Every structure is written in C-alpha cells, then in structure tokens.
Amino acid sequence: MTYDVDVVVAGAGPVGLMLACELAIGGVSVVVLERRTDVDPTIKAGALNLPAVEALYRRGLLPALTEAQRQTYELFATFMRERAAQAGAGGPEGAAGPSAPGAGSGGPSKPKAGGAPKFAGHFAGIMLDAGRLDLTDPELGGHGPAERVTMVSQQQLEAILGERAAELGVDVRRGVEVTGLEADGDGVTVATTAGPLRGRWLAGCDGGRSTVRKLAGFEFPGTGPEITAYQALAELEGTEALGAGWQATPTGVYAHGPVPGRILTVGFEAPLAGRDDPVTPGELQAAVRHVTGAEVTVTGIRSATRFTDNARQATTYRRGRVLLAGDAAHVHSPFGGQGLNLGIGDAMNLGWKLAATVRGEAPDGLLDTYTAERHPIGAWVLDWTRAQVALMRPDPHARALRRVVENLAGTVSGTTYLAKRIAGVWQRYDMPGDHPLTGASAPDLELADGSRLADHLHGGHALLFDPDGVLPAGGYRDRLTVLHAVCPQRPELAGLLVRPDGFVAWAADAGAVDLPSLQNALTTWLGAPATVPR
Incomplete structure (x- = not known):
C-alpha cells in the first residue's frame, strides 16, 4: 500500500498545529490541511491554564509565551488608563451601571508590581480575588516558571505554534478543505479541494462543526443551547455607564474589558438564525443595550462572534484510523476559558501515542488510552460550563443560587477551590501505583546543575x-x-x-x-x- 503521509491533520488552529508538532518531533510525517488561507482573526480564548502552559513549556516555548503575555499586559494597562480617564470625567471607576442585586464584582483589580492584574479568573462571571487564595495549598505551588504565564490569547498561541511547526518542517497546506474520506483497516483516503491524499491515520482537529467527525460517523450527544452570546472587539461610545469586568443584570450577564473595546454579552433568548453571517454593528449594539441596559453605541467592529452553550461530546475519540481532538471532539460555551486548554491537552496526550503507533513501537492498547484518559476531562469541562450557564440565568431561582455561590466564592476556601479547578491543577490520569505523584503532571524539579x-x-x-x-x-x-x-x-x-x-x-x-x-x-x-x- 502506498501512502502520501503518515498522518493527515485536518485543521490548522492551535490544536491541529500542536498535534502536528508533536507528531513531527515523534519522527512521523504529517500534513496539515486548513480551509482558511490565513489565521482566523476572530476574538476567541484569552488565557491558558496550567496544564496547557506546562505542555508548551516542556517543548521549549515558554519564552515565546512570556513575550505574548507581556504584550497582553500592555493592553490591560491601556484599558485601566481609559477607565481612570472616564472616572476623572465624572463616572466612578468600575461603575457597575444597571445590575441585579448580587451582581458580580468588578473586573481585574489594578495591576500589581510587574504589571500583572491581581485576579484568579471567574466562575459564571463571579470574579475571584487572588488575594483570597490559600497560597499554602500544595496544588497551587511547585510548578516552576509555568506558574507565571496565563494571559496568552488564542491568536497569539496560534502564531507561536505556526512558527514552531515551520521550524520542524511541518507541511501546512492552507486553502485546502476536506470534502470526503474513505477509511479502511490500513489507512484513510482523504478527498480534498486540492485532490486526494492517502494517510495511515487522519486526525480531525477542525473545530466544533468538524467535517471529519461528521464524515466518519462519530456519535455526538449532548445538550442544546439556551443562550445567544456575543463577544467582540469594537469601537464603543457610552462605555462610562458600563462596569469593568463581569456584571449581572436583569436580562443576562456581560463583561467589559480587560482590553480596550472588548465586550461580551450573554442573553437568554433563542439562538438566532444565520449564525455564520457576519455580526453587524446594529446587531451587536442591540445585544449590548439589551443585556447591559446602557445606551452604548457601536460605531465599528474589529472582530466579533456569536456563540451558544451547545454542549456535546463524541462518545469516543477514535473510530478505526480516524481520531478527533479539540472542539471536533467536544463543544461547549467558552465560560471559564477551558476550551482551548482542553484541546491542547488532547493534542499533547495523543501526539506521542500516535507517533509511537506509526513507528510500530506502541504497546497493545496504547492508542485506546487516549479516549480513556481525555474523555473524562472533557466531560468535566462540559458540566463546568453548564453549571456556569445555570448561574447566569436571570430568573429569580438562578439569581438566588448565584448569591449563594458569590458568598462561597468570597471565602478563602471557596476562592481556592474554584481557582484550582479553573487552573487545571486537579487534572491527572488513572495509573497503577500508590505514590502521590503517579498519574499527576510531573513536578518541575530544579536540579543541582541549574536545569529544570x-x-x-x-x-x-x-x-x-x-x-x-x-x-x-x-x-x-x-x-x-x-x-x-x-x-x-x-x-x-x-x-x-x-x-x-x-x-x-x-x-x-x-x-x-x-x-x-x-x-x-x-x-x-x-x-x-x-x-x-x-
């Protein structure tokens, strides 16, 4: 049997690029197919959790991540200066505007020494104060330099991984779309807009509406949407009436900042038709005014997207010679910033196992451990996001529950629990052995020779x-x-x-x-x- 390549990867987002890099360093040939001709500029994820940073750190990418975070902090500082200027013009900084009782606290506090904002994430728009973290908790320490990086956007990460893939000689073919596939016991023939391609394996990293998942017949059960949400970078007028950070209102929840022009609204109306159509200034303005209650005017859009809380997960991440990773394997709302991180974890887990399989060195059942280890973490993320949507609902019962959770989140133990879950320090795999490190992410040991x-x-x-x-x-x-x-x-x-x-x-x-x-x-x-x- 003749093959064009060992592995075909569909999708050149961060997950597809990460998987391709892992395969390349594993010594197997890989081709990445991407229907877009350029990097998607749409505003998406804005932060990485600890497992994702550790994965990238272990491949030598920490300096690039650190530089990306420095650029992000500069944008944070600009946003805070704008808020201060608005406060000086007559509006109190962080003014919440219209909000329901028990609305979430303001956004990130002012930058501390070094320019990093002092916050620990959010749960359902309830901001967590890093000053309430129990820093003696052993799960929050001992992770080395990876602890110092989190604020890296999806576009920044995609650029970093694109450069890494180029250094490794990965063949990334843009403007090529997967249109069909035929899988057999020896490989997969992939039909594309540039002609057929035969690979030993096919990995679908092509997003929530994955063509690979649909063509390969993966089951994709879950729960349907109940929100219509918008996230945008836009030119806005009248923002002095908005609170900074996450705010709850009588009609939903919104977030303003932490970078200039960023606005996110969550409304509990039926999802709109025409989801693929560009978001217009008028549509975004109507959503902002409805959820915030403020007369904000949208004069221009730099980047905007709609999303829902559709939450689904493939029942298995492998069918024969076809595998799924990232949003192709699981979709959910972006609340809590788990999606990008979940996908990077998928790619890190799958890459070395698939490479060993291609090389003929894998022990029996190695590739099956990919689903066994990653599926439970994906299922947890889906429930984590569902719980947040439940707390965002504007009905009296949900708002009563939200006030209870706000009180819990205001305690040291509550903040620490939520922050640890968001940070991902709880993640481990089920492996035999009684030692407390078995199954956990390896500690970043500082060695006597100065290396880690x-x-x-x-x-x-x-x-x-x-x-x-x-x-x-x-x-x-x-x-x-x-x-x-x-x-x-x-x-x-x-x-x-x-x-x-x-x-x-x-x-x-x-x-x-x-x-x-x-x-x-x-x-x-x-x-x-x-x-x-x-």
Whole structure:
C-alpha cells in the first residue's frame, strides 16, 4: 500500500498545529490541511491554564509565551488608563451601571508590581480575588516558571505554534478543505479541494462543526443551547455607564474589558438564525443595550462572534484510523476559558501515542488510552460550563443560587477551590501505583546543575529521573532519556518515569523502590524492551 503521509491533520488552529508538532518531533510525517488561507482573526480564548502552559513549556516555548503575555499586559494597562480617564470625567471607576442585586464584582483589580492584574479568573462571571487564595495549598505551588504565564490569547498561541511547526518542517497546506474520506483497516483516503491524499491515520482537529467527525460517523450527544452570546472587539461610545469586568443584570450577564473595546454579552433568548453571517454593528449594539441596559453605541467592529452553550461530546475519540481532538471532539460555551486548554491537552496526550503507533513501537492498547484518559476531562469541562450557564440565568431561582455561590466564592476556601479547578491543577490520569505523584503532571524539579526537569523534555521522549544511577532501563535507551541528576529540594525522590506528555507513570521514594512496578510501567507505556540493550 502506498501512502502520501503518515498522518493527515485536518485543521490548522492551535490544536491541529500542536498535534502536528508533536507528531513531527515523534519522527512521523504529517500534513496539515486548513480551509482558511490565513489565521482566523476572530476574538476567541484569552488565557491558558496550567496544564496547557506546562505542555508548551516542556517543548521549549515558554519564552515565546512570556513575550505574548507581556504584550497582553500592555493592553490591560491601556484599558485601566481609559477607565481612570472616564472616572476623572465624572463616572466612578468600575461603575457597575444597571445590575441585579448580587451582581458580580468588578473586573481585574489594578495591576500589581510587574504589571500583572491581581485576579484568579471567574466562575459564571463571579470574579475571584487572588488575594483570597490559600497560597499554602500544595496544588497551587511547585510548578516552576509555568506558574507565571496565563494571559496568552488564542491568536497569539496560534502564531507561536505556526512558527514552531515551520521550524520542524511541518507541511501546512492552507486553502485546502476536506470534502470526503474513505477509511479502511490500513489507512484513510482523504478527498480534498486540492485532490486526494492517502494517510495511515487522519486526525480531525477542525473545530466544533468538524467535517471529519461528521464524515466518519462519530456519535455526538449532548445538550442544546439556551443562550445567544456575543463577544467582540469594537469601537464603543457610552462605555462610562458600563462596569469593568463581569456584571449581572436583569436580562443576562456581560463583561467589559480587560482590553480596550472588548465586550461580551450573554442573553437568554433563542439562538438566532444565520449564525455564520457576519455580526453587524446594529446587531451587536442591540445585544449590548439589551443585556447591559446602557445606551452604548457601536460605531465599528474589529472582530466579533456569536456563540451558544451547545454542549456535546463524541462518545469516543477514535473510530478505526480516524481520531478527533479539540472542539471536533467536544463543544461547549467558552465560560471559564477551558476550551482551548482542553484541546491542547488532547493534542499533547495523543501526539506521542500516535507517533509511537506509526513507528510500530506502541504497546497493545496504547492508542485506546487516549479516549480513556481525555474523555473524562472533557466531560468535566462540559458540566463546568453548564453549571456556569445555570448561574447566569436571570430568573429569580438562578439569581438566588448565584448569591449563594458569590458568598462561597468570597471565602478563602471557596476562592481556592474554584481557582484550582479553573487552573487545571486537579487534572491527572488513572495509573497503577500508590505514590502521590503517579498519574499527576510531573513536578518541575530544579536540579543541582541549574536545569529544570522540563528542560529535558523538549525532544518529546519519555524521561527516567534516576538520581542514584541504579534504575534498570537499558532496553529502552532508544525511547527514553535517562537523567542522572541531583534535586536538592526533593532528596527523598529515588526515581520518576515521566511519559512524553509530562505525566508521571511511576515514582518511588528512597527505600521504597519497586523495580518490578517500574518494569511494568516501562512496558505499559513504551512497549517491550529492545532485545539488545542500547
């Protein structure tokens, strides 16, 4: 059988590009097909959670993320200066305008030292004050430099991953649309507007209305929409009547800022027809006035989109030789900023497993662990967003419940709980073993030579941290980086087996090293050892 490429990836958004980069460093050939000819400029996600940043950090992209965040903070500062100028002109800064009792607090507080706003996200538009975080909670610390990055937009990330894909020689073909597919036991023939393409595997990363998902016949159950929401970057007049940040009103919820011209409205009307039509200034203005109650005028639109709270998830992320990742596998409202992050996690989990499968090194069932590990996290995100929509409803029962949640969110324990869920520090996979690190994202150990654990994961290999040089892994030297290093902060650690995606598959403390369990973990995730150790 002749193949044009090992893997065809449909979609060149952040998820498709991330997956393509993971496949490329895994040594397999990949072609990315994208119907658009340029990067989608529509305003979308504006932040990354910790698992997403850790994934990118482990591939050497932290400097680029840090620079992107610096640019975002400059926009934050501009917005706050504009608010201050409006306050000086007669309107109190952060004036809430019309709002229901128990409306959410204002937006981000003024920048603290270094220019970073002091906030910890939001739940259903209820802003979380970072000053109420329990910083002694062990899940909030120990993540290394990744902790310092969060405010990176989807467009910024797409640009960063596009540059990374180009460096790796990934073939990205823009202006090419998938129109059909025929899958068999050996591969997939993909019909496109540029002609057919034969690949061993096809990965659908082509968004919530995924053509790949529909053509391959994936089931996509879930709940239908009940809101019509708009998010835009626009030229607005009359914004002095708006509160900064998230606000609840008698007709819905809205958010103003934290960058100039950004407005988001959530109205509880039936979804409009013509969702694919461009959002006009008149349509956006009507939505803003309806939800905010303020006479805001929209004089121009730089970027605008409609969305609903349609929440659906594929029952499996794999059908034969076809796989799904990102919004192609799950759709939901963007509240809480989970969608982009969920997709990056999908790509990080799938990439090394699919690459090992293509190379013929994967142990039995490895690719099936993709759905097993990622589907529960996707299901949680859908429920997390559904809960937020329930708290945004303007009816008396929902507003009564909202006031209860606001009170809970105003406590140290409540803020900490919600912030940890938003940040994603709770995410782990079910793996055998009693050590508390097993199944969790690997700690970013600071080593005596000045490097950190993440520095040794750039190449996409599994890693065995073996400080004493006594752990047997000779039959895996072709698939494994063995790191003999001292970690002064964690002297009790006798070993860690870290998968290519950065999750711990085995861990042991001094005096409790179980070599058979290490061998089992190596076999489970990396396959049988080489006959002749290398």
